Amino acid sequence: MSxxxxxxxxRVTTWGxxxxxxxxxxxxxxxxxxxxxxxxxxxxxxxxKPGQSKFTTQRREADAVExxxxxxxxxxxxxxxxxxIRNTDQRSKDYGDIAEKFRPGHADITYxxxxxIRDHRGGGRSSARETAARVAAGGVARAALxxxxxxxxxxxxxxxxxxHAIDRDRFDWAEIGSNPFWVPDAQAAAxxxxxxxxxxxxxxxxxxxxxxxxxxxxxxxxxxxYGKLDTDLAAAMMSINAVKGVEIGEGMAAxxxxxxxxxxxxxxxxxxxxxxxxxxxxxxxxxxSTGQEIVLRFAVKPTSSILTPRRTITKxxxxxxIVTKGRHDPCVGIRAVPVGEAMMACVLLDHLLLHxxxxxxxxxxxx
Numbered sequence: 001m002s003x004x005x006x007x008x009x010x011r012v013t014t015w016g017x018x019x020x021x022x023x024x025x026x027x028x029x030x031x032x033x034x035x036x037x038x039x040x041x042x043x044x045x046x047x048x049k050p051g052q053s054k055f056t057t058q059r060r061e062a063d064a065v066e067x068x069x070x071x072x073x074x075x076x077x078x079x080x081x082x083x084x085i086r087n088t089d090q091r092s093k094d095y096g097d098i099a100e101k102f103r104p105g106h107a108d109i110t111y112x113x114x115x116x117i118r119d120h121r122g123g124g125r126s127s128a129r130e131t132a133a134r135v136a137a138g139g140v141a142r143a144a145l146x147x148x149x150x151x152x153x154x155x156x157x158x159x160x161x162x163x164h165a166i167d168r169d170r171f172d173w174a175e176i177g178s179n180p181f182w183v184p185d186a187q188a189a190a191x192x193x194x195x196x197x198x199x200x201x202x203x204x205x206x207x208x209x210x211x212x213x214x215x216x217x218x219x220x221x222x223x224x225x226y227g228k229l230d231t232d233l234a235a236a237m238m239s240i241n242a243v244k245g246v247e248i249g250e251g252m253a254a255x256x257x258x259x260x261x262x263x264x265x266x267x268x269x270x271x272x273x274x275x276x277x278x279x280x281x282x283x284x285x286x287x288x289s290t291g292q293e294i295v296l297r298f299a300v301k302p303t304s305s306i307l308t309p310r311r312t313i314t315k316x317x318x319x320x321x322i323v324t325k326g327r328h329d330p331c332v333g334i335r336a337v338p339v340g341e342a343m344m345a346c347v348l349l350d351h352l353l354l355h356x357x358x359x360x361x362x363x364x365x366x367x
Contacts (some may be wrong), residue, residue, distance in 0.1 A: 006235075006236065006239065006346070007029070007346060007347075007350045008227075008350050008353075008354055009029045009350055009353040009354055009357065010027075010028075010029040010030065010141065010144075010346060010349045010350040010353055011027070011028045011029050011350075012025055012026070012027055012028075012134070012137040012346060013025065013026045013028075014130055014133040014134060014137070015133070016085075016087075016130070016133065017119050017121070017122075017124040017125050017127070017129075017130075018087070018119075018121065018122030018123055018124060018125075018127030018129040018130070019087065019119070019121035019122045019124070020087060020119075021086065021087060022084050022085060022086045022087060023084075023085055023087065023129065023130060023132060023133050024065075024082065024083045024084040024085055024133050024136070025082075025083045025133040025134070025136055025137040026080055026081070026082055026083075027070070027080065027081040027082075027083065027137050027140050028080045028081075029350075029353065030070070030076050030078070030081055030140055030141075030144055031076065031078065031144055031147075031148070031353070032075070032076055032077055032078030033075050033076065033078075033147070034075060034076040034140075034143050034144045034147050035074060035075055035143065035147070036067070036071050036074070036075065036076050036081075036140065036143045037067070037071070037074055038064075038065055038066065038067050040139060040143055041065045041067070041083070041136050041139035041140065042063075042064065042065055043139070044135050044136070044138060044139040044142070044338060044341075044342065045063045045064075045065055045085070045132060045135050045136060045139070046063070047135075047337075047338040048063070048131070048132060048135045048335050048338040048339065049062070049063040049132075062088060063085055063132055064085065064086070065083055065084070065085050065136045065139075066083070066084045066085070066086075067081065067082070067083060068082040068083070068084055069081060069082040070082065076140075076143075076144075081140060083133065083136045083137065083140075085132050085133065085136065087129075097322065097323075097324075097325065098120050098322065098324065099120045100314050100315050100316075101312050101313070101314050101315075101320050101322045102312050102313060102314075102315075102322075103304050103305060103310075103312065103322060103324055104304065104310045104311070104312055104322070105301070105302075105304035106123065106126070106304040106305065107123065107126035108120070108123070108126075111124075111125075111126060112315065123305075126241070127241070128241040128242065128329075128332055128335070128336075130241065131240065131241060131335075131336075131339040131342075134240075134339055134342050134343060134346075135338055135339060135342045137342065137346060138338075138341065138342020138343065138344075138345045138346055139342070141342070141345035141346045141348070141349040142154070142345045144349050145345060145348060145349050145352070148349075148352060148356075149216070149217075149218060149352055151215075151216030151218075152214060152215070152216045152217055152348065153214070153215045153216055154212065154213070154214045154341050154344050154345055154348070155173070155176065155212070155213050155214075155215075155341070156182065156210055156211065156212040156213075156337040156338065156340045156341040156344075157176045157182045157183060157184050157210070157211055157337060158181050158182050158183045158208055158209070158210055158211075158333055158334070158337060159183075159209050159210070159211045159297065160208060160209035161181065161192045161195065161196065161206060161207075161208045161331060161333065162195065162206040162207065162208070164188065164191065164192060164195060165188075165209075166183060166184065166185040166188045167185055167187065167188065170184075170185045170186070170187060170188075171184045171185065172184050172185065172186065175189070180193075180334065181193075181334055182334065182337040196330055196331055199330055199331075200330040202308070203306055203307025203308050204302075204306055204307075204308050204330070205302040205303035205304075205305075205306050205328070205329070205330045205331060205332075206302050206330065206331050207242075207299065207300050207301045207302045207331070207333060208299075208300050208331055208332075208333025208334070208336070209297055209298070209299050209300070209333070210297065210298055210300065210333055210336055210337050210340050211295065211296070211297045212237075212295075212296055212297075212298075212340045212341055212344050213293055213294065213295050214283075214293065214294040214344055214348060215293050217283065217289050217291065217293075217294050217348060218289065218291060218352075218362075219274075219288070219289055219290055219291035219362060220288060220289060220355055220359065220362045221288065221289040221348065221351040221352060221354075221355050222284065222287045222288040222289055222351055222355075223287065223288065223354070223358070224286060224287055224288070225287070227287070227354070228284075228286075228287025228288075229284050229287055229288060229289055229294075229347070229351050230248050230282075230284045230287055230296075231287060232347050232350070232351065233246075233248065233294075233296055233343075233344065233347050234246045234248065234296075236343040236344070236346065236347050237296065237298040237340060237343060238298075239343075240298070240300075240336060240339055240340065240343065241332070242300045242301050242303070242304075242332050242336070243298050243299065243300055243301075243336075244299050244300070244301050245298065245299040246296060246297070246298045246299075247296065247297050247298075248281075248282040248284060248294075248295070248296045248297075249279065249280055249281045249282020249283070249284070249295060249296075250262065250280040250281075250282070251282075251297065254280060257280070261280075262280050263280075264276040264277060264278045264279060264280055264281055264292075265277040265278070268366075268367060272367055273291070273366075273367075274290075274291070274366055276290070276292055279292050279293060279295065282294060282295045282296060283295060289351075294344075294348075296344075298336075298340060300332055300333040300336050302331075302332075303328050303329050303330065303331070303332045304324075305324040305328040306323075306324060306328070307323055307324065307325075308323070309321050309322070309323050310322055310323075
């Protein structure tokens with residue numbers, strides 16, 4: 001299976017399966033001299049790991065990351081960084097029934113059609129467990145960004161669960177880390193808890209919308225025409241398991257606006273830099289960052305592994321019914337939040353390195 005690598009200069013290759021002995025990432029292109037240790041990466045993995053509340057899978061994994069290469073005396077050396085996370089709580093027997101059947105809404109059937117072989121234990125490579133490796137790689141990217149562009153901050157949060165959206169008038173950054181849904185609305189967090197608990201007890205699942213915002217991004221990242229920053233951001237988010245849609249800035253809603261309403265007017269700020277009246281563009285114009293906050297959203301479908309009986313077929317084409325046993329997220333969007341942050345970090349670092357390599361400092365001066 002090819003195409004397990006993403007990035008241009010900062011390149012990440014993930015490897016491993018859900019029920020294999022381990023999974024991980026090989027990170028190539030990280031600049032030398034970046035302060036890095038396993039503890040720094042573990043902070044981000046702890047935000048994603050399973051079993052932290054009744055609203056996520058009860059699989060118990062420490063998700064302890066090991067750095068096998070590329071770091072010496074607490075600093076990156078500029079050589080490939082090998083990261084490994086051992087699997088310790090697999091229950092492969094839970095998946096015996098799907099060895100011959102395909103779960104509706106899952107990649108089982110397409111993997112089989114393409115390759116003629118698949119690891120049915122937990123979904124193998126198609127499992128969302130693969131994203132642990134991305135979060136580890138994202139931790140490397142965050143460390144490098146902290147060294148090269150210390151003003152950059154990346155924050156993800158849920159803005160919708162099923163049909164229930166947050167109230168933007170109650171948006172509170174401080175609330176994001178205070179509830180199990182990474183939601184910036186305390187009232188929504190309480191309402192969603194009751195809603196998801198009902199679905200969980202019924203053996204069902206639901207989708208979500210996650211928003212990721214990056215502040216302090218310098219202007220100039222990205223390039224025309226095929227190297228657009230938003231192109232790579234969209235591709236990165238779409239590569240996350242269960243993601244079915246991505247939008248940047250106003251996104252799909254921009255189709256309902258007039259040109260005069262959508263245009264972000266420009267003026268000179270008090271700091272002598274360009275400022276904007278609004279941010280319908282999501283911080284990117286012509287594929288190049290403006291210096292404003294970069295805002296994107298992605299939609300995650302409901303978890304396909306559910307206890308609700310579904311009709312399907314077997315590998316021999318016979319009709320069947322399937323109930324997926326095991327431990328699964330009733331809303332996979334919860335743990336997709338730190339994954340979206342990690343992918344944002346990887347793409348931003350990649351484009352920062354590309355920009356430095358081609359342009360250095362921005363050449364176009366204003367004012």
